[in-house]
Amino acid sequence: SSALAYFDAYRTARLPANLTQAQRDYFGAHTYRRVDKEGVFHTEWQPSALETTAP
Numbered sequence: 001s002s003a004l005a006y007f008d009a010y011r012t013a014r015l016p017a018n019l020t021q022a023q024r025d026y027f028g029a030h031t032y033r034r035v036d037k038e039g040v041f042h043t044e045w046q047p048s049a050l051e052t053t054a055p
Contacts, residue, residue: 021032022043031040 018032021030024030024032031042033040
């Protein structure tokens with residue numbers, strides 16, 4: 001249920017915000033931190049097949 005999901009998110013030590021961070025980085029060249037490495041990172045995202053135009 002949604003109440004259980006809320007409780008699980010409330011009691012976790014690390015919230016699942018990685019998708020939000022990835023979207024911010026993609027659309028606005030923001031940076032993000034990783035849990036497995038020290039430092040601040042930025043990814044040069046490649047355009048998807050839907051964004052490219054056919055010749």
